[in-house]
Amino acid sequence: MIKHLRRFSVFIIFIAFLLLPGINFSEGYYVRMVYETTKSGTMFRSEEVYEAGDLKIVFVTSPESFTWVRVKDRYYIGNTNTLVRTFQIRDLSDIAYEYVKSKKLDISIDGVYKFSEDAFSLELFVVSGEIIRVVRKVGDVSTTMYINKFPRQFDMKSILSKFTLVENPNFPEEVYNLNNIFLWASVSEGKGYIRISGYDKEGKPLEIEINKTSGDFRIGSYYLKILKATEKTLKEIKNALRGN
Known part of the structure; x- marks a missing residue:
């Protein structure tokens, strides 16, 4: 109960700040x-x-x-x-x-x-x-x-x-080229793969997988598999990975 009261108090203070005249800081x-x-x-x-x-x-x-x-x-x-x-x-x-x-x-x-x-x-x-x-x-x-x-x-x-x-050895550098294709994304790891799920800039579902066995693109010792993407986003991925 005390924890909830503290959170509520913090929230009230925060709202009070929001109601103060705004000053723009870039x-x-x-x-x-x-x-x-x-x-x-x-x-x-x-x-x-x-x-x-x-x-x-x-x-x-x-x-x-x-x-x-x-x-x-x-x-x-x-x-x-x-x-x-x-x-x-x-x-x-x-x-x-x-x-x-x-x-x-x-x-x-x-x-x-x-x-x-x-x-x-x-x-x-x-x-x-x-x-x-x-x-x-x-x-x-x-x-x-x-x-x-x-x-x-x-x-x-x-x-x-x-x-x-520090760098992450589980991610091939080329995969980071896809950062800006996602509007937002979450990363999950399974046995032998890394999955990146989210939405593209058009708000459409986008999901890719990185593994070492098979996929649509070869990136060094890894493969990139497209699990879900629109045609437009697929073209953007191909351009980002051009030459791989």
């Missing part, structure tokens, strides 16, 4: 609170985000603790000071802005915008030209991100220097 320090609701209940996650130019550092602080980093078009993740390179990581804020950009949508007027695809929907709350809340629904899972920005002086290189970024 780069800065963020607090993000994420709620994911399913039939079984609601999960809460809090994050601290530092972003400047092509660097982004996200500290997930609750309910579990880990860090992920974007350096230009490379992504790293871990729960220690050693972060391992991984496939694309995008939070709901990234997804919302990328969706708007790829669809060439206009959200310049403050208000609530709702967009629907066959497999998911996005609801964006815009104040002073900034997205302050994103609601994504996929099936019976609803995920809400609240975004609050603060002006703060910080040195990105100093923060980044606390971490060691």
Whole structure:
């Protein structure tokens, strides 16, 4: 009961911040609170985000603790000071802005915008030209991100220097060329394969597999198998892997 009261208090404080007059910061320090609701209940996650130019550092602080980093078009993740390179990581804020950009949508007027695809929907709350809340629904899972920005002086290189970024031997370099074909993706591993599932920039399902036995493309000692993709996205994959 005490834990629930504390969470509620934090949430109330956060909403109070949201109601303050907005100040636009293209780069800065963020607090993000994420709620994911399913039939079984609601999960809460809090994050601290530092972003400047092509660097982004996200500290997930609750309910579990880990860090992920974007350096230009490379992504790293871990729960220690050693972060391992991984496939694309995008939070709901990234997804919302990328969706708007790829669809060439206009959200310049403050208000609530709702967009629907066959497999998911996005609801964006815009104040002073900034997205302050994103609601994504996929099936019976609803995920809400609240975004609050603060002006703060910080040195990105100093923060980044606390971490060691290492490569992932399980991923052939060429596969990372597919990062920007996905709107968002999740990675799962099975016996002898790695599967990347998500949606392309058009909002259509996209799923690929990396293994060492068979596939549609040979990449070094690996194979890439296309499990699900539209014709347009398949052409984009072929172009990204041209020469393999």
